[in-house]
Amino acid sequence: xxxxxxxxxxxxxxxxxxxxxxxxxxxxxxxxxxxxxxxxxxxxxxxxxxxxxxxxxxxxxxxxxxxxxxxxxxxxxxxxxxxxxxxxxxxxxxxxxxxxxxxxxxxxxxxxxxxxxxxxxxxxxxxxxxxxxxxxxxxxxxxxxxxxxxxxxxxxxxxxxxxxxxxxxxxxxxxxxxxxxxxxxxxxxxxxxxxxxxxxxxxxxxxxxxxxxxxxxxxxxxxxxxxxxxxxxxxxxxxxxxxxxxxxxxxxxxxxxxxxxxxxxxxxxxxxxxxxxxxxxxxxxxxxxxxxxxxxxxxxxxxxxxxxxxxxxxxxxxxxxxxxxxxxxxxxxxxxxxxxxxxxxxxxxxxxxxxxxxxxxxxxxxxxxxxxxxxxxxxxxxxxxxxxxxxxxxxxxxxxxxxxxxxxxxxxxxxxxxxxxxxxxxx
Numbered sequence: 057x058x059x060x061x062x063x064x065x066x067x068x069x070x071x072x073x074x075x076x077x078x079x080x081x082x083x084x085x086x087x088x089x090x091x092x093x094x095x096x097x098x099x100x101x102x103x104x105x106x107x108x109x110x111x112x113x114x115x116x117x118x119x120x121x122x123x124x125x126x127x128x129x130x131x132x133x134x135x136x137x138x139x140x141x142x143x144x145x146x147x148x149x150x151x152x153x154x155x156x157x158x159x160x161x162x163x164x165x166x167x168x169x170x171x172x173x174x175x176x177x178x179x180x181x182x183x184x185x186x187x188x189x190x191x192x193x194x195x196x197x198x199x200x201x202x203x204x205x206x207x208x209x210x211x212x213x214x215x216x217x218x219x220x221x222x223x224x225x226x227x228x229x230x231x232x233x234x235x236x237x238x239x240x241x242x243x244x245x246x247x248x249x250x251x252x253x254x255x256x257x258x259x260x261x262x263x264x265x266x267x268x269x270x271x272x273x274x275x276x277x278x279x280x281x282x283x284x285x286x287x288x289x290x291x292x293x294x295x296x297x298x299x300x301x302x303x304x305x306x307x308x309x310x311x312x313x314x315x316x317x318x319x320x321x322x323x324x325x326x327x328x329x330x331x332x333x334x335x336x337x338x339x340x341x342x343x344x345x346x347x348x349x350x351x352x353x354x355x356x357x358x359x360x361x362x363x364x365x366x367x368x369x370x371x372x373x374x375x376x377x378x379x380x381x382x383x384x385x386x387x388x389x390x391x392x393x394x395x396x397x398x399x400x401x402x403x404x405x406x407x408x409x410x411x412x413x414x415x416x417x418x419x420x421x422x423x424x425x426x427x428x429x430x431x432x433x434x435x436x437x438x439x440x441x442x443x444x445x446x447x448x449x450x451x452x453x454x455x456x457x458x459x460x461x462x463x464x465x466x467x468x469x470x471x472x473x474x475x476x477x478x479x480x481x482x483x
Contacts, residue, residue, distance in 0.1 A: 106170045110220070113175065115147030116233055119214045121177055124149040124207035127246070128156035129198050130178055130231060131285050133299035137186075141286065141297055142179035142237055143198050145212045146172070152207045158229060158278050158422035162335055162430055166417060169336075170230065174223060178234035179212050185296040188287020195286075197240045202286045203256060204246035205279065213239040227301040227384040229420040251275060252283060259292035266290070267307055268314045278422075281307045301384070304421065308387035315394040316374070320349055322403040327438045328445035329404075332452050333431035337416030340408065340427040341452050342393065343445055344436075345470070347405035348372050351393065352466045353379070353386045356455045357412035365409075365455070365463040385410065388421040392428035407466055411454060442470065 115121065128144035146152055154160055155172045181194045191199060201208050218233035251273045255266040266289040270280045285303040287295045298306065329344040352369035368379035368386045379386035389408040397404060410424055439445045446467075450457040461467050 106167050106174065109171055110174055110232075113147070116175065116177060117217050118147075119217055119235070119238075121145055121147055121212045121214075122149075122243070123147050123210065124152045125201055125210050126152050126154070126156035126176075127201045127204040127206075127208050127282070128176060129202040129282055129286050129300075130228070131297050131299050131303070132180075133301055135182075136299065137296075138182055138184050139297055139299060140180040140182050141195065141198060142181050143201050143210060143212070143240065144176035144178050144231060145210050146175045146177065148175070149207075149209065156229075156278060156282070157276065158420070158426065159276055161422075162426050166336060166415070166419075169419060170417070173230045174220075174232040176232045177212065177214075177218050178231045179214065179237040179240060180234055181237045181240075183297065185287070185298075188295045188297045189292065194237055194240050197242055199286045199288055200246055201242065202282045203248045203252050203288065205249050205252070206247045208246045209243035211239075211241045211243055212237065224418040225301055225420070226418070227304050227421045229422065230418070249275060252279070256283065256288045259295075261289075261291070263290035263294075264310050264314075267310050271311050271314075277307060277311070277425075305384040305387050308384070308391050308421075308425065312387060312391045312394050313374075315391075315398050316349065319394055319397045319403050320372070322397065322401050324348065325400075325402045325404045327440060328442060329436040329438055330445050330448050330452070331431040331434060331436050333427050333434065335427055335430070336419065336423055337413045338423055338427055339411040339413070339453065340389070340424060340431050341449055342428060342431050343407045343409070343449065344393075344397075345405040345407075345442065345445075345466075347470070349403055350405040350466055350469075351390055352407045352464060353382045353389045353410065354407065354460055354463055355382055355385055355410040355412070356459070357416075359411065359413070359455050362455070362459065364459055367463045367465060369465045384421040385424050388425040389428050392425060392432055395429070396432040405466060405470075407464060409449065409453060409460060413454075442467075 123146045125143050125145045130142065130144055132140040134140065146155060155176060161169055183195055187195055201210060214235035215238050216235055218235035220233045223230040223232060251270055252275060255261060255270055263284065267280055267284060281303050283289060284307060285298050285300050287297045325344060325346050327346060332341040350371045352367060354365040354367050356363055356365040366381040368382045389410060393406045393408065408428060437448055446457060453460065
């Protein structure tokens with residue numbers, strides 16, 4: 057990973073391929089049933105209208121395309137370290153800014169998100185990841201477009217008509233038809249924020265520091281991830297293309313670890329707090345506890361089978377291994393908790409409960425991040441005891457609470473602990 061020491065947790069996050077459990081999770085989806093190469097949109101009971109819309113768009117099957125990229129770029133992980141990279145371009149010039157800004161997607165219907173994501177034609181050019189340091193014209197144009205803050209007019213020519221070959225992935229939002237790039241040109245000069253230009257130009261700045269600096273200066277997370285993915289952050293000799301799925305998780309992790317250093321210096325909260333929000337076929341409930349920092353992510357899907365949720369956790373000193381059960385969802389759920397505690401100038405233990413319902417489709421792990429952010433932006437229910445907080449969660453979750461408690465390492469840990477205040481009260 058460009059500019060990141062290979063012994064760090066973020067480096068591992070950026071370099072770990074899509075996990076098997078992430079593939080298995082797609083099996084509960086009514087869209088593709090885990091078969092990414094043969095998307096079954098034609099038979100999906102939820103997306104029949106989207107399928108018809110897609111078939112009625114002749115511009116999506118043309119070998120040449122002119123439109124305003126959101127801006128957006130995609131780097132695949134297949135055949136790493138020689139990957140397929142290129143821009144995402146819709147056959148439209150108006151209203152495209154929302155198409156790659158996942159921070160703005162809550163409140164939209166599933167069908168609406170799919171329609172604009174499937175209208176993004178993905179240009180592909182196979183390049184070694186090291187090509188980011190000395191790009192040819194196609195890759196340089198992709199990098200220049202990725203730096204932009206506003207939609208950029210582009211002309212894209214493909215070798216053949218683009219085809220839709222399974223638009224869904226475990227962590228990234230879906231994309232539309234794709235084809236090999238024959239020629240790529242910008243039709244205007246991109247509008248690049250000064251902070252982005254400075255970070256890209258600084259070839260002595262490590263990727264971690266660049267990502268954190270952009271975040272602190274108000275650059276959106278989707279923008280940071282895009283610039284990182286196309287190999288524009290990090291020291292000169294270590295810059296490389298990072299598959300989009302890996303870069304999403306790496307940025308979540310890097311930002312989270314930066315915030316965690318500050319959170320650990322704060323006093324603990326003095327009550328239990330419960331937050332929640334449900335949207336897009338997902339339910340996210342957050343429990344904050346009056347303890348030093350610890351975190352657990354719990355995820356349940358295929359609820360009709362009464363499953364024991366998947367679980368990954370960390371204590372005060374953090375994790376030294378990748379969260380193999382939840383993978384990218386773990387870091388996506390942890391970041392909003394740390395953002396909340398940073399705003400509150402407090403420290404706490406946290407458990408995030410994530411439910412996936414039958415009408416869910418694989419939109420990427422951004423949904424957990426944004427739904428958790430929405431939950432933590434709402435007023436909390438406050439309780440004096442853990443039992444009271446769990447009783448509240450019982451009514452907020454569809455899967456019975458006993459299943460969640462069976463899976464939770466932190467609940468079992470807290471049940472065995474006694475605090476100094478407990479002894480002081482008895483005395």
